[in-house]
Amino acid sequence: MGNIALTSTLTLPCGAVLANRLAKAAMTERLADASNRATILHERLYRLWSEGGAGLLLTGNVQVDRKHLEAAGNVAIDGTEDAEALAALRRYAAAATVAGNQVWMQISHAGRQTPKTINPHPKAPSAVKVALPGGQFGEPVALREDEIIPLIGRFAHAARVARDTGFNGVQIHAAHGYLISEFLSPRVNLRRDAWGGSLAGRARFLLETVRQVRAAVGDDFPMSVKMNSADFQRGGFAFEDSTVVAGWLDEAGVDLIEVSGGSYEQPSMMKLEGQEPAYDPTIAESTRAREAYFQKFAPEIRKHLKRAKLMVTGGFRTAAGMASAIALDGVDVVGLGRPLTVDPGAPGKLLRGEAAALDRWEDRLRVGPGWLGPRSPFMLVKAVNGFGAQSWYYEQLLALAERGAANPGLGLLAALLSDQRREAARAKKLVFLF
Numbered sequence: 413m414g415n416i417a418l419t420s421t422l423t424l425p426c427g428a429v430l431a432n433r434l435a436k437a438a439m440t441e442r443l444a445d446a447s448n449r450a451t452i453l454h455e456r457l458y459r460l461w462s463e464g465g466a467g468l469l470l471t472g473n474v475q476v477d478r479k480h481l482e483a484a485g486n487v488a489i490d491g492t493e494d495a496e497a498l499a500a501l502r503r504y505a506a507a508a509t510v511a512g513n514q515v516w517m518q519i520s521h522a523g524r525q526t527p528k529t530i531n532p533h534p535k536a537p538s539a540v541k542v543a544l545p546g547g548q549f550g551e552p553v554a555l556r557e558d559e560i561i562p563l564i565g566r567f568a569h570a571a572r573v574a575r576d577t578g579f580n581g582v583q584i585h586a587a588h589g590y591l592i593s594e595f596l597s598p599r600v601n602l603r604r605d606a607w608g609g610s611l612a613g614r615a616r617f618l619l620e621t622v623r624q625v626r627a628a629v630g631d632d633f634p635m636s637v638k639m640n641s642a643d644f645q646r647g648g649f650a651f652e653d654s655t656v657v658a659g660w661l662d663e664a665g666v667d668l669i670e671v672s673g674g675s676y677e678q679p680s681m682m683k684l685e686g687q688e689p690a691y692d693p694t695i696a697e698s699t700r701a702r703e704a705y706f707q708k709f710a711p712e713i714r715k716h717l718k719r720a721k722l723m724v725t726g727g728f729r730t731a732a733g734m735a736s737a738i739a740l741d742g743v744d745v746v747g748l749g750r751p752l753t754v755d756p757g758a759p760g761k762l763l764r765g766e767a768a769a770l771d772r773w774e775d776r777l778r779v780g781p782g783w784l785g786p787r788s789p790f791m792l793v794k795a796v797n798g799f800g801a802q803s804w805y806y807e808q809l810l811a812l813a814e815r816g817a818a819n820p821g822l823g824l825l826a827a828l829l830s831d832q833r834r835e836a837a838r839a840k841k842l843v844f845l846f
């Protein structure tokens with residue numbers, strides 16, 4: 413027998429129905445061609461995930477401006493798309509829904525987190541540079557006020573294209589330190605005009621985007637927002653802010669709010685260190701471990717929602733932990749990321765009761781033992797572990813797309829080298845395009 417908490421359907425405020433409570437979280441595929449169009453690799457990968465059993469698939473970030481990509485291999489929809497780009501999106505959406513599930517396109521703008529190889533002077537709310545060593549990011553330029561409304565129009569355009577090409581919904585990416593998340597953060601948004609300052613000012617970009625996207629797609633089309641529970645940085649977007657913004661999004665007609673956290677400077681969404689313990693049903697309720705990183709925020713956010721449904725992503729690994737989040741913390745949809753880069757069929761196994769837990773690759777991926785691992789006292793070693801793990805997941809996605817099976821035996825350093833080489837070659841091609 414399947415797991416009842418996870419197998420029940422969910423009706424969204426717009427009327428759409430999710431077949432179950434599991435969602436594949438957005439994971440950037442980096443599989444686009446040199447013109448940032450979807451490819452056959454997207455089709456193959458998403459067919460596997462569609463057949464994998466999750467009721468909802470969120471695509472990796474699709475960019476609304478090809479000069480503000482998160483990586484050279486991103487799909488972009490920015491008003492320059494040709495007939496072939498639209499046909500490729502149609503094939504992508506069709507493959508991603510073969511099993512009758514929903515696929516929603518995540519739309520984004522990378523803001524100051526655009527790599528320097530793509531744009532040395534990316535637009536951001538204010539000229540505040542990403543504070544990371546390594547020189548990967550350029551010097552951001554503050555958006556002029558007259559550039560903001562047209563930029564929001566790009567999100568509406570991408571959402572309309574998503575609907576027209578067969579995607580079942582859209583998700584606005586307002587988390588993880590990309591442009592909209594930068595607008596929300598008082599550390600990064602130092603604007604003194606109507607788009608900064610108070611929480612209402614900082615949330616204006618997001619709310620205006622929600623309004624325009626809703627107008628573009630209509631009332632019966634699922635619309636989601638992925639937002640941070642907090643940035644987990646001093647002076648950043650705080651949890652108290654996120655509960656208020658969640659309430660505003662609810663009033664604005666968002667169907668599903670996904671809660672995550674962090675940014676490149678503070679990658680809490682991956683919780684690279686000190687993983688939460690797996691859920692243990694024998695532990696007393698009052699001291700119960702919540703295996704997902706942001707699950708403890710769910711009950712408070714829930715209080716601010718009248719219609720919208722709540723999704724939490726990050727760290728879910730056991731069926732019991734997922735069921736308890738739904739039953740006890742007011743979570744409606746459980747988001748799953750990294751385990752599905754190796755086993756796209758994992759959601760179905762959980763739903764049918766064939767598996768009780770997912771693989772915790774995050775506990776295994778390391779350059780070596782002890783000081784060579786992710787908790788090394790040396791910054792460089794820590795960084796190699798962090799970037800290497802991320803590359804390892806990209807290599808798994810590529811293997812799934814190219815060969816239909818992952819390659820979990822791949823070493824961390826081999827993954828890092830292969831991924832970096834491919835991304836560098838792609839970025840060079842992009843430079844020629846400008």
Ligand SMILES: Cc1cc2nc3c(=O)[nH]c(=O)nc-3n(C[C@H](O)[C@H](O)[C@H](O)COP(=O)(O)O)c2cc1C
Nearest residue numbers: 437438439440472473681725726727748749750805
């Ligand atoms: C390879 C990879 C790519 C990701 N790309 C995106 C993305 O495009 N958009 C996004 O919102 N989150 C992205 N994430 C974050 C995931 O959606 C998710 O929040 C995170 O992996 C935590 O969930 P997990 O513990 O189940 O992996 C990515 C994560 C990974 C591992």
